[in-house]
Structures are given as C-alpha cells and as structure tokens.
Amino acid sequence: xxxxxxxxRHKVTETGTPVTLRCHQTENHRYxxxxxxxxxxxxxxxxYSYGVKDTDKxxxxxxxxxxxxxxxxxxxxxxxxxxxxxxxxxxAISESRDTQYFxxxxxxxxx
Amino acid sequence: xxxxxQSPQSLIILEGKNCTLQCNYTVSPFSNLRWYKQDTGRGPxxxxxxxxxxxTKSNGRYTATLDADTKQSSLHITASxxxxxxxxxxVVSEESSASKIIFGSGTRLSIRP
Numbered sequence: 696x697x698x699x700x701x702x703x704r705h706k707v708t709e710t711g712t713p714v715t716l717r718c719h720q721t722e723n724h725r726y727x728x729x730x731x732x733x734x735x736x737x738x739x740x741x742x743y744s745y746g747v748k749d750t751d752k753x754x755x756x757x758x759x760x761x762x763x764x765x766x767x768x769x770x771x772x773x774x775x776x777x778x779x780x781x782x783x784x785x786x787a788i789s790e791s792r793d794t795q796y797f798x799x800x801x802x803x804x805x806x
Numbered sequence: 807x808x809x810x811x812q813s814p815q816s817l818i819i820l821e822g823k824n825c826t827l828q829c830n831y832t833v834s835p836f837s838n839l840r841w842y843k844q845d846t847g848r849g850p851x852x853x854x855x856x857x858x859x860x861x862t863k864s865n866g867r868y869t870a871t872l873d874a875d876t877k878q879s880s881l882h883i884t885a886s887x888x889x890x891x892x893x894x895x896x897v898v899s900e901e902s903s904a905s906k907i908i909f910g911s912g913t914r915l916s917i918r919p
Binding site: 699728730735736737738739740743751753785787793794795796797798799800 | 810838840847848849850851852855895899905907908909910911912
C-alpha cells in the first residue's frame with residue numbers, strides 16, 4: 696500500500712463545532728486531494744494541492760478549507776460542521792496526473 | 807457537463823462465473839481512464855489505467871477495454887472469486903488538468919458461493 700494515513704479514522708461531532716482531518720503521506724508525492732464519498736454519488740473533489748502552500752478548490756468546496764504547510768501533510772478543516780457534511784472522507788496522492796493512491800478513509804458523523 | 811455513467815449499479819453472480827461491467831463517459835478532452843476496486847470500508851485501489859491510444863489492458867483476471875471513439879469502456883472479470891466482491895469505479899481524467907478527474911458512481915459486485 697502507498698504510505699498514506701488518515702486521522703482520525705472515525706469521528707462523531709455536533710453541529711457547529713470545528714473539525715480537522717489529517718492526511719499524511721510518506722511517498723513525497725506532489726499532488727494531494729480530499730474527496731468525500733456519499734451513497735449514490737461518485738467520489739467528489741473538495742480541495743486539492745499541487746505543492747506546499749498551493750491549493751485549489753474542487754467541485755464541493757463550500758464549508759471546507761485546507762492547508763498544506765509541509766509536503767507530507769494535507770489538512771481538511773470544517774469550520775462549523777453541518778449535518779450535510781456527514782460523509783466518508785478520502786485523501787489521495789499522486790505524483791503525476793495518472794494513478795491516484797487513496798488513504799483508508801475517515802468516517803465523519805455530524806449530529 | 808463531463809460525466810461518467812456506470813452500469814449496472816449492482817450485480818450478483820456465482821463464484822467462478824465471468825462478468826462485464828460498463829462505463830460510458832462524456833469527458834473531453836480525454837486524458838486517461840482508470841478502473842478502481844473498492845472493498846467495503848477501504849479506499850479505492852487502482853486496477854488499470856488506459857490512455858487514448860490503448861484499447862485493452864489486463865491485470866490478472868481483470869481486463870479493461872477502451873473505445874475512445876464511442877467513449878465506452880468495460881471491465882471484464884474472469885473466473886470470479888469471493889474476494890472480487892467489491893465496488894468497481896470507473897474514473898476519467900480530463901487532459902491537462904490535475905483536478906478534472908470524474909468518478910463514476912460505481913458498480914457493486916457481489917459474488918455468491
């Protein structure tokens with residue numbers, strides 16, 4: 696498996712609280728991505744990064760922010776969690792625009 | 807709008823049988839098409855990747871085909887095993903973009919003993 700870890704793996708939180716998810720890689724890949732996966736939908740891109748401090752929005756970025764201060768870490772923050780953000784979140788990495796390697800996922804429940 | 811449609815949504819077959827999953831896309835300009843396998847509770851894992859000039863790619867019992875003219879791809883699984891039970895996701899990338907990666911909703915395959 697590619698060296699990608701996500702933390703936490705499971706989290707239950709309440710509406711209105713801030714939440715930060717962490718993705719850590721040991722592969723030194725340039726690109727890092729955050730996706731959410733919901734029933735009936737394909738994986739949808741939230742934000743991605745193409746280098747340290749270089750990030751851009753995906754198709755479902757509202758309510759989310761990201762930061763990448765080091766090559767190996769990509770943080771996803773929900774400033775004020777809502778029930779619609781209950782989902783499974785996947786981090787992915789890639790060196791080029793070809794194959795992406797996915798982390799194990801974080802299951803987030805917002806009550 | 808760029809889209810990736812997969813069929814069927816779900817499929818149940820007996821162990822040892824073959825099956826074929828379909829993927830139609832409208833992504834343009836096209837860069838590459840990938841098939842991923844996602845086990846329950848895990849992240850997707852790449853099976854194959856094909857560019858415009860490739861029309862078939864194999865990975866063990868998995869064979870993917872691509873018809874870039876009709877914008878269709880298929881994933882054929884030979885001699886299915888119980889461990890093949892998973893979701894299979896078709897993913898198409900738009901040329902010259904690191905973020906324009908369109909995921910299909912997947913086909914949920916169940917293998918019965």
